[in-house]
Amino acid sequence: MTENFIPERAVIREIIIENEQIRTFRLELLNKTHPFTFLPGQFLMLSVPHCGEAAISISSSPTALPLIDLSIRKAGELTTAIHAMKAAAQVGIRGPFGKPFPVASFSGRNLLVIAGGIGLAPLKGVIDYSLFQQELEEDSVQDMTLLYGSRTPSDIAFQEVITKWQAQGVDCRLTVDRAEEEWQGAVGLVTDLLEACPITEKTTALVCGPPIMIRFAIAHLSAMGCADEAIITTLERHMKCGMGICGHCHLDGRLVCVDGPVFSLAQLKGMEGAG
Numbered sequence: 164m165t166e167n168f169i170p171e172r173a174v175i176r177e178i179i180i181e182n183e184q185i186r187t188f189r190l191e192l193l194n195k196t197h198p199f200t201f202l203p204g205q206f207l208m209l210s211v212p213h214c215g216e217a218a219i220s221i222s223s224s225p226t227a228l229p230l231i232d233l234s235i236r237k238a239g240e241l242t243t244a245i246h247a248m249k250a251a252a253q254v255g256i257r258g259p260f261g262k263p264f265p266v267a268s269f270s271g272r273n274l275l276v277i278a279g280g281i282g283l284a285p286l287k288g289v290i291d292y293s294l295f296q297q298e299l300e301e302d303s304v305q306d307m308t309l310l311y312g313s314r315t316p317s318d319i320a321f322q323e324v325i326t327k328w329q330a331q332g333v334d335c336r337l338t339v340d341r342a343e344e345e346w347q348g349a350v351g352l353v354t355d356l357l358e359a360c361p362i363t364e365k366t367t368a369l370v371c372g373p374p375i376m377i378r379f380a381i382a383h384l385s386a387m388g389c390a391d392e393a394i395i396t397t398l399e400r401h402m403k404c405g406m407g408i409c410g411h412c413h414l415d416g417r418l419v420c421v422d423g424p425v426f427s428l429a430q431l432k433g434m435e436g437a438g
């Protein structure tokens with residue numbers, strides 16, 4: 164993209180309804196003259212005229228470019244406005260911003276992906292990217308396990324992609340807080356699923372979801388012997404500029420938009436207010 168403070172127009176090519184609250188918007192930039200690339204874990208500032216901007220993680224892999232997926236939960240004004248949009252409508256995007264997941268260091272590792280609700284969005288790109296590399300037999304992760312928690316079975320998002328990952332060899336384990344009729348899977352917290360997962364020196368754990376889930380998952384991982392450097396999460400802070408100017412995302416001397424949003428537990432331990 165040109166300058167990171169000027170939004171570029173992107174067209175909505177497709178909308179995938181993930182559940183009642185979450186939709187994935189498949190975008191394509193209209194101006195193709197500027198190269199656009201990113202790595203999993205980075206985010207965009209999404210804008211809709213008269214509704215402002217919000218930080219949204221890119222939920223697809225760079226290997227899917229020129230298509231860019233944003234998986235968006237209806238939360239406030241902007242996200243409600245985009246949920247009302249149809250395919251072929253246009254939005255503004257700036258970015259990519261932030262530090263990505265250290266995907267180059269995942270080679271030969273066992274990836275343990277722990278997510279709750281919309282928290283799977285930034286991790287989805289990591290799984291797709293790693294599967295792509297495995298297919299090419301390039302330096303890639305050894306194996307992947309996904310532990311995914313939702314409130315109820317009808318809240319489970321990304322079902323189509325989870326089924327695809329299962330067929331591609333990802334060990335996907337789902338749990339819900341509250342079962343509904345016909346649900347035959349696990350009921351309980353995502354941390355309960357963790358008990359059955361072996362943690363070795365080859366494990367890298369990626370955690371994203373509601374703050375309370377992140378806190379418990381990290382505590383469990385640490386108690387199970389996972390090293391601080393091998394536990395990686397993302398922080399959510401209210402952002403305005405997304406690029407280190409406004410200071411809205413300030414946290415103990417760091418700017419989450421520039422120094423994060425991806426942090427290892429080793430990094431977080433030195434930061435006050437990060438827990």
Ligand SMILES: Cc1cc2nc3c(=O)[nH]c(=O)nc-3n(C[C@H](O)[C@H](O)[C@H](O)COP(=O)(O)OP(=O)(O)OC[C@H]3O[C@@H](n4cnc5c(N)ncnc54)[C@H](O)[C@@H]3O)c2cc1C
Pocket residue numbers: 206215216217218219220221233234235236237238239240241242243281284285398399400401402424
């Ligand atoms: C790096 C990053 C990545 C993200 N990725 C995604 C993603 O992939 N998908 C997704 O759906 N969301 C994502 N978010 C969250 C998203 O940016 C917010 O939910 C955003 O506020 C939605 O904008 P809105 O205008 O729809 O809602 P808002 O009007 O901003 O309201 C959303 C919620 O935030 C509260 N709020 C509003 N202003 C403030 C404030 N100043 N301080 C504290 N709370 C406030 C509101 O009360 C409401 O509960 C991400 C956030 C960050 C920082």
Ligand code: FES
Pocket residue numbers: 401402403404405406407408409410411412413418419420421
């Ligand atoms: S959002 Fe402006 S400095 Fe981070």
